[in-house]
Amino acid sequence: MGILNSANRLSRRPLRPVNVYWRSACILPRLAFAALFVLLGPGLPRTQSTTLARMDLRELALRASYVARVRCVNASSAAGAGLVWTETTFEVTEAWKGDPPAKFSVRFPGGDAAGLRVRVEGAPRFAVGEQAVLFLGIGKGGQMNIVSWAQGTFRIGRDPRSGAEEATQDTAGLLVLDPRSGQWSQGQRRRIPLPQLRARVARAIAESAR
Numbered sequence: 001m002g003i004l005n006s007a008n009r010l011s012r013r014p015l016r017p018v019n020v021y022w023r024s025a026c027i028l029p030r031l032a033f034a035a036l037f038v039l040l041g042p043g044l045p046r047t048q049s050t051t052l053a054r055m056d057l058r059e060l061a062l063r064a065s066y067v068a069r070v071r072c073v074n075a076s077s078a079a080g081a082g083l084v085w086t087e088t089t090f091e092v093t094e095a096w097k098g099d100p101p102a103k104f105s106v107r108f109p110g111g112d113a114a115g116l117r118v119r120v121e122g123a124p125r126f127a128v129g130e131q132a133v134l135f136l137g138i139g140k141g142g143q144m145n146i147v148s149w150a151q152g153t154f155r156i157g158r159d160p161r162s163g164a165e166e167a168t169q170d171t172a173g174l175l176v177l178d179p180r181s182g183q184w185s186q187g188q189r190r191r192i193p194l195p196q197l198r199a200r201v202a203r204a205i206a207e208s209a210r
Helices: 029-039 057-063 194-208
Strands: 016-020 051-053 066-080 083-097 103-109 111-113 116-120 131-138 144-146 153-158 165-170 175-177 184-186 189-193
Touching: 057 131, 057 194, 083 111, 083 131, 083 194, 103 116, 103 144, 131 194, 165 194, 189 194
Parallel strands: 016 116, 051 175, 066 111
Antiparallel strands: 066 083, 066 131, 083 103, 111 116, 131 144, 131 153, 153 165, 165 189, 175 184
16 A cells, blocks of 8 residues: 655645655555545655556566557646646557557546646656557546556657667656565666567467466
8 A cells, every 4th residue: 555755735836846756565546546635735744756566567468457559639637625637548559458448548646737736756647649558457437547657658759770669668766666575676767669569568468378
């Protein structure tokens, strides 16, 4: 379960940046509301950084209900009762695992709204038109979510030298816990050619079915 080490009081001054952090062995979207609610309460000190439970590509592929290449078509933030959330809508361009909806939305804490700018470490944000490969889970009520937030997000770009498509997983700056060894380490920014990523996902799925 996520544990807040500290927090920050919000101001109503326009777009005052507020960094939101919490430490968690495994980030779960259903914990976000409670964590952010406590965090935005008065009189709480600042926190340290978000912690992710390390997942390799195979584990991400097996935990995900869907794996899909997507394009961001909308991103909007809203505030209420001192909380800020961002809802992002994607359209699926390729399904790599399962049969995901052609269009779906995910919701994360953080964003810019009502004069507040809230940042949550590990919660991915997307620009309209951006493409990515997402490892997707299904929460209560059928709400879609991204498995392990930043770990389950591979942003698509092009290699500057070859022009070939590549995917980038960026957990740099986040604490990562290896659940097997109990050791902590810093996350990394990793790039992988897109065809190689797809092949590794397909191999993981095929091996699990044997």
